[in-house]
Amino acid sequence: xxxxxxxxxxxxxxxxxxxxxxxxxTFSVSDGSSQVIEDPIAPVGGSVKLHxxxxxxxxxxxxxxxxxxxxxxxxxxxxxxxxxxxxxxxxDAKLKANYTNGTITLPRxxxxxxxFIGWDTTPDLDPDVENPDYLPGQTITVNNNMELHAIxxxxxxxxxxxxxVL
Numbered sequence: 001x002x003x004x005x006x007x008x009x010x011x012x013x014x015x016x017x018x019x020x021x022x023x024x025x026t027f028s029v030s031d032g033s034s035q036v037i038e039d040p041i042a043p044v045g046g047s048v049k050l051h052x053x054x055x056x057x058x059x060x061x062x063x064x065x066x067x068x069x070x071x072x073x074x075x076x077x078x079x080x081x082x083x084x085x086x087x088x089x090x091x092d093a094k095l096k097a098n099y100t101n102g103t104i105t106l107p108r109x110x111x112x113x114x115x116f117i118g119w120d121t122t123p124d125l126d127p128d129v130e131n132p133d134y135l136p137g138q139t140i141t142v143n144n145n146m147e148l149h150a151i152x153x154x155x156x157x158x159x160x161x162x163x164x165v166l
Contacts, residue, residue, distance in 0.1 A: 005031040007076060007088050012096040016040035016068070029077075029088040037084050040097045042066040048104055049147040051123065054111050064142040066099035101143040108136040113155050119148040127153045 010026040011018055018025065018040040029035065045066040052058040073079040076091030086095065109116040118132030125132060132151045134140060 007031065008092040009035075009077070009086065009088065010092070010094040011037065012094060013040040014097040014099070015043040016066075016097055016099070017043075018097070029086075031089055032087065034085050034087045037071060037079070037086050037095060039068045039084070042068050042097075042099050042102075045099075045102045046142045046144045046146065048142055049145075050107070050119070051147065051149045052109065053123070053150045053152060054109070062104060064102040064104050066102050069098045069100050071095045072098055101141045103139050103141050105137060105139045106134055106148070109150055111152060113157070114152040115155060117151040117153050120151050121146070121148060123149040125149070125151050127151050 006028050008026050009029050010024050012024045013022060016022070019038070042065045044063050047061050047063050049059060049061045052060070070081060071079060071084075073086075073093060073095050075093035077086060077088045077093040079086045079093075079095060086093070106119050116136055117127045118136055118138075119134040120132040134148065
């Protein structure tokens with residue numbers, strides 16, 4: 001008579017959510033048994049607050065999720081990344097989720113009588129003196145909360161009109 005050993009497998013979503021849990025989940029697995037480990041839902045890595053500085057005074061905040069990268073394994077058993085299959089053996093094991101930072105593509109804006117220059121962390125950047133931190137349509141990596149301001153330049157025709165009126 002042979003009795004199979006059983007081992008504990010702990011799955012750590014590492015800030016994310018796995019099978020509806022945001023904390024570590026531990027369960028018993030029989031020696032030699034296999035199980036597919038689904039990808040977790042990645043946590044939010046930060047938010048980007050975009051100040052449009054347009055005629056409507058819009059401010060838009062977008063949450064940016066991290067991206068699941070892989071599972072790292074410590075302890076017994078084997079884990080095959082391509083099939084996401086864990087096979088138990090040789091003791092307890094732990095799988096921990098790893099993530100990379102999320103990205104966002106910054107919008108391009110249009111406004112009558114203005115040229116959109118880009119996005120900057122400073123609301124009062126002078127586009128005649130400095131370039132903005134980010135260009136329209138640029139994809140940036142988000143690893144914390146940030147605020148960006150639309151940088152506009154008055155079109156030459158409007159500027160000339162304003163000077164004539166004044």
